[in-house]
Amino acid sequence: MSAPLLEVRDVTRRFGGLVANSHVSMEVRQGEILGLIGPNGAGKSTLFNLIAGAFPPSAGQILLEGRDITTLPGTARCGLGIARTFQVPRSFDSMTVLENVMVGAFVRHPRAHAAQAAALETLDYVGLAARAGAPAGELTPPEKRRLEMARALATRPRLLLLDEVMTGLTPSEAQKGVELVRRVREAGVTIVMVEHVMEVVMPLVDRAVVLHLGEVLAEGSPQQVVRDDGVITAYLGERHRAA
Amino acid sequence: MTTQALLQVLASGLLMGLLYALIAVGLSLIFGLMDVVNFAHGDFLMVAMYAAFGLWFFTGLDPLLAAPLVTGLLFVLGALAYLGVVRFAMRARSNAGMVQIFATFGLAITIQGLAQFLFTPDYRSIGQSWLGERTINLGGLFLPLPQVYGGVVSVLTFAALYLLMSRTDFGKALEATREDQGAVALVGIDRNRVFALGWGLGAALVGLAGAVLAIFYYVHPQVGGPFSTIAYVVVALGGFGSIFGALVAGVIVGLIEALATTILPPALKSIGIYSLYLAVVFLRPRGLFGRL
Amino acid sequence: MAIAKALPLATVPSPFLARRRRQLLLAVPVFALLALLPLLVRDVYLQNVLVLTLMYAALSQSWNILGGYCGQISLGHALYFGIGAYTTSVLFVNFGILPWGGMLAGGVLAVLVALLLGYPCFKLRGHYFSIATIVIAEIGLLLVHNWDYVGAAMGIQWPFGPDSWATLQFARDKVPYFHLALGLFAITWLVTWVIEGSRWGFWWRAVKDDTEAAQSLGVEVFRSKMAAAAVSAFFTAVGGAFYAAFVSYIDPESVMSFRFSLLFALPAVLGGIGTLWGPAVGAAVLIPLTEITRSYLGGNGSGLDLVIYGVLIMLVALARPEGLLSLLPRPRAAGEGGR
Secondary structure, eight states: OOOOSEEEEEEEEEETTEEEEEEEEEEEOTTOEEEEEOSTTSSHHHHHHHHHTSSOOSEEEEEETTEEOTTOOHHHHHHHTEEEOOSSOOOOTTSBHHHHHHHHHTTTOOSHHHHHHHHHHHHHHHTOGGGTTSBGGGSOHHHHHHHHHHHHHHTOOSEEEEESTTTTOOHHHHHHHHHHHHHHHHTTOEEEEEOSOHHHHHHHOSEEEEEETTEEEEEEOHHHHHHOHHHIIIIIHHHHHHO | OOHHHHHHHHHHHHHHHHHHHHHHHHHHHHHHHHSOOOTTHHHHHHHHHHHHHHHHHHHOOOHHHHHHHHHHHHHHHHHHHIIIIIHHHTTOSSSHHHHHHHHHHHHHHHHHHHHHHHHOSOOBOOOOOSSTTOEEEETTEEEEHHHHHHHHHHHHHHHHHHHHHHHSHHHHHHHHHHHOHHHHHHTTOOHHHHHHHHHHHHHHHHHHHHHHHHHHSOBOTTTHHHHHHHHHHHHHHHOTTOHHHHHHHHHHHHHHHHHHHHHSOGGGHHHHHHHHHHHHHHHSTTTTTOOO | OGGGGSSOGGGOOOHHHHHHHHHHHHHHHHHHHHHHHHHHOOOHHHHHHHHHHHHHHHHHHHHHIIIIISOOOOSOTHHHHHHHHHHHHHHHHHHOOOHHHHHHHHHHHHHHHHHHHHHHHTTSOHHHHHHHHHHHHHHHHHHHHTOGGGTGGGOEEOOOOOOBTTTTBOSSOOHHHHHHHHHHHHHHHHHHHHHHTSHHHHHHHHHHHOHHHHHHTTOOHHHHHHHHHHHHHHHHHHHHHHHHHHHSEEOHHHHHSHHHHHHHHHHHHHHOTTSSSHHHHHHHHHHHHHHHHIIIIITTTOSHHHHHHHHHHHHHHHHOTTOGGGGSOSSOOTTOOOO
């Protein structure tokens, strides 16, 4: 096994008196799809934001291919190849769909012509090319999620962080989403996804890390995790035992 | 400077600061309630001063007695400003910040124009009143009575405001509305009504300040300008939305202004206040007591 | 990477760049027609109004670069206007340096000041930022007011001289000022157009729409704001230099009062902030209206002109928050505010 793409070492994050992540250690391997799961309030979003660089950890280290990126802001992490989506899609509403994606493309293509070409390709890739000229504010919620994906992909990431991209989608939309995520991984992008919808995530991910009360409760293949006693009592509990 | 002179300076700074706090607290209240900066706040002050002046000029009513009337009048003006202008500005779905700035700024210009139309641009002042030119001797400090009156009114008003916010249903409705505008609708609080009353209260407070100020300050259509700048500084210094912050910041501004007057030429005294304000917000962007 | 191979480049349509070409093609005849306007308008008073309209169009476009595109609502641009006006006047009156040089020097000085102030100010958000800009401009006004070298409250009177393009003095004929103001507006328009199509333009709009999302996409937020402030301050100061030459007498109140800060923002708000033509459309409506009401109603100091002006501002803000340009059907300008 090669060195991990991303390593989280003993990370703690406090908000005032509240400890959202406590001594979390985990790694993301090159080329995998990693699921970050856990019940509400488990600290998934905090960990996700720490990796994305939205805010720094109170203690601990985050390494990208062995390089310490703990204190790097989000902008610099994007340059190093980490891209993210937001739980509630945050499109740039004064721009068209194409222009939204061009913002991401400018990271790799300083000139507008090249950025536009890259953005159009990315839009085509996520199946949003037909909406290129539409104002971003007019997209439907599932389209907005695709736009978030396209914008993030346009930065040409090595590591893509997806924050609940399947939430709120109909089963058929979710299926398309799953296919898109698989295709992105096949293109060589490593993926970390925070997700609530277990039925969608479990078949998709290679490994899962389960957080509970801000700590890592279990990690392993989906099959292992689902059978883990701690996980079953803490989170999967009623639903999965009943099934 | 002798100790005596320094105490004299600090005392008058304190009194002026209390009045600044009273001028500013309505602005802070409205901001805390609904995130709107009222750019007509200084002009509300001007209206109050004209009202006090007008009552004295036409009926001979002493500004001391006129204060409740002026306060009530400003309450109505504030509520009307919300219902007639600000309510619509809040509906804007794009450029909301700009719309609020320019809606209230347009209101400010309109009020100034009306004042000029009704009273001409001339400077007016209340020629005589009970408190007028009198001073009081407090342990060797000579303080003008109108300013002392202003300080006392301000302290009492802040005390009343504290009780209002913490003890009454209206205060709780205000507090609940500023915490969570969506949720209050669910518990049957009419948001529009609370906002209108909030604007009324905010304007009434600056109205009371205007009734005091008119005793010893001249009135003209542009008089609100410098006071509104001071009010912004006080509110941002104390923290947008914080009533206690407005009180503390008002006093700080008054003291700094008084001290600056002893060092800087009078024309530059405002620079002292402004610089202090900038120093504070640059070091602590949310002000002394503001929430983020 | 596989994503790059999804489509052959030849079939890629070019909606964004094509629209930009159309914008430029439309602008050329507009500016050409505007240049001919003095042939139709012979009345000196009306020519004066036209000069002011174009000047405010240029100044509002400059404000728009920071306020409209980058979303940083400055209410202190009178500071840069004053820097331009005073630098030009001092250099010309005291040192005999032609206003053209003063224009440039004022612009550069304004850029330096903007960068110096931007460093602390851009940490502030929302109302805190706007009020800090008001306060800083007030400090500038007070300093100039008490600075004897620049004439303090008395201001600076330009010497009378022959009409000349070198000194930008035209006592009888307003038409040269018209073309100068038009040139200024055309340059600010062109600069905005160029920026709109560049990475800076995209970064600025991303910062305005959602700073956090912009950061996650590699946008350098602080640098974006600083760059926008620098460009905006430069052209505001150039506008100030023009104004000083145009009126040939300046004092602190007549170039640095808060009123000017608002006058730079208003046309953009009226026409549509963050758009190419918004400031010009806004200025074309607002400036003639205020000038004409002022000369018909304001002369006697009755205040009625202020009432009309104030009501107008309120109506504009409330009735059409997206600006007048949003009344036009799509296709929309690239920077146009969405809903």
